[in-house]
Amino acid sequence: MSKTHPKIAVAQIRYFDIHKKNNIEKIKKYIKNAAKAEADIVCFPESCLYKTETLHSDDEFLKEIKQECKKNSIWCIITEYFILRGKPYNLAILISREGKITGTSKKIHLYGDSEKIKPGKKPRVFETDFAKIGIIICWDLAFPELFKKMKEAGAEIVFCPAEWGYSHHSKKAYKKTPKKQELRLLRSLVRTRAFENLFFIALCNPVEKRREKVLAYSAICSPHRILKEIIDKEGLITAELNLKEIEKFEKIYPK
Secondary structure (H helix, E strand, C coil): CCCCCCEEEEEECECCCCCCCECHHHHHHHHHHHHHCCCCEEECCCCCCECCCCEECCCHHHHHHHHHHHHHCCEEEEEEEEEECCEEEEEEEEECCCCCEEEEEECCCCCCCCCCCECCCCCEEEECCCCEEEECCHHHHHCHHHHHHHHHCCCCEEEEECCCECHHHHHHHHCCCHHHHHHHHHHHHHHHHHHHHCCEEEEECCECCCCCCECCEEEEECCCCEEEEEECCCEEEEEECCCHHHHHHHHHCCC
């Protein structure tokens, strides 16, 4: 672990191929893989835990993941529908190397979520032992003001767990090549958010088959280029980030 050169990991996992209702064994496997790759943190996609139920913060599955983080001394971001104080949220949970929940971030701009789900009010930035990180969820990526607020709060890396669907709204717009065009759009959003705020961004989608197609695309991006990406397959991508580059970019592109 280095405070100037952290290594981050993104796990583009396939959903429900080991168990039909949960991804716990798959998540634990990729936590181990990320730790073996010497990553400081691993991010999983949106809605990655359980297929049918809204969970609670003391859920047994979450306890297993916390134990795995502690065992492997790695940070982790898990996103699922959770009940907080009696209300359901699409919630990203940040777990530390010690296996403790150190923060949560609620999805602000809901898209494709149940009408029962409550939106969050503001983006969150967290202090870790390797960097200041922000967390937003899926459709929040389309709203630049959220990223500006995270930059103002000192974020150096922003993680975006997602489950980015495209079939229902893009066939009419893109006609014969919806997947290709949506990939182009998603890649451009990641690069734009990284450049306009001069920080690093990590996007994480799943590999999944359902009626509404999900774009299996994940990436780690610097302000100038995509460092690593993975398309249409399961796998782990990692990148060592040079946080000192942020200062360099801020001198080149003054606000």
